Amino acid sequence: MVTEQMTEQQLEVAEAELIPIYIMGKQYMVPPTLTIMKAMEWAGYKMIRGVGCRGGFCGACATAYRIQGDPKLYFGLACQTVVQPNMYLAQLPFFPARRASYDITKLEPTPTTLFSLYPEVLRCLGCGACTKACPQEIDVRAYMAAGMRGDIAQVADLSFDCIMCGLCAARCPAEEAQYNIAILARRLYGRYLAPRSRHLEERLEEIASGRFRAEIEELKSLAKEELVARYKARDIEPK
Ligand code: SF4
Ligand code: SF4
Ligand code: FES
Secondary structure (H helix, E strand, C coil), X not given: CCCCCCCHHHHHHHHHCCEEEEECCXXXXXXXXXXXXXXXXXXXXXXXXXXXXXXXXXXXXEEEEEECCCXXXXXXXXXXXXXXXXXXXXXXXXCCCCCCCCCHHHCCCCHHHHHHHCHHHHHCCCCCHHHHHCCCCXXXXXXXXXXXXXXXXXXXXXXXXXXXXXXXXXXXCCCCCHHHHHHHHHHHHHHHHCCCCHHHHHHHHHHHCCCCHHHHHHHHHCCHHHHHHHHHCCCCCCC
């Protein structure tokens, strides 16, 4: 890393290690160990849009890139992908895919619901461009095929790791909104189809009935030291 304290010789060595990348068509020299996101900050960009968790979970930093001389178009998350020499970058912090409006409490978990809110699901060509673009390595084509069959549970299962980055939609020749279709399926599955957890329902009923209210009030009245002491003395389940 180049700092103000470096000697001229150190600076020359550090600069020799820098690699060229292109942000919005302009060349910047950056250290080769940085992620795209950190390289953009190194180059002086202040990330306001197109950044969120910085840990590969939120999907805000979708990025398309090409390497000079290579015709292939690549996709990745800016916070997870390390820069390469002569990388041409384009950030896609938001992709304008269609999103249906609905009240999940008024829907039925049926294929008709899926097809009426997202009729375009039936237009999928099965080309697989979406699967190639997905930084989560989700088989997007497979969950779209499940969607065409109206199999809500399978769409929910296959799309479980989707982070809504939008890269699949950016590549789709059928103009699908894959991730919005998938989140509808996960919502329907979670609300209506997933097996209920009886012990969770019992615990919620206990909480609602006020069974723990006195204990919570007592804890809220304690000084920090007493809370720490109680925390340390708590029962811990054996591993
Ligand atoms: S890119 Fe579009 S058309 Fe191709 S498989 Fe994926 S959803 Fe279907
Ligand atoms: S399925 Fe689409 S939106 Fe979800 S992570 Fe993969 S590319 Fe991103
Ligand atoms: S900033 Fe959240 S996935 Fe990259």
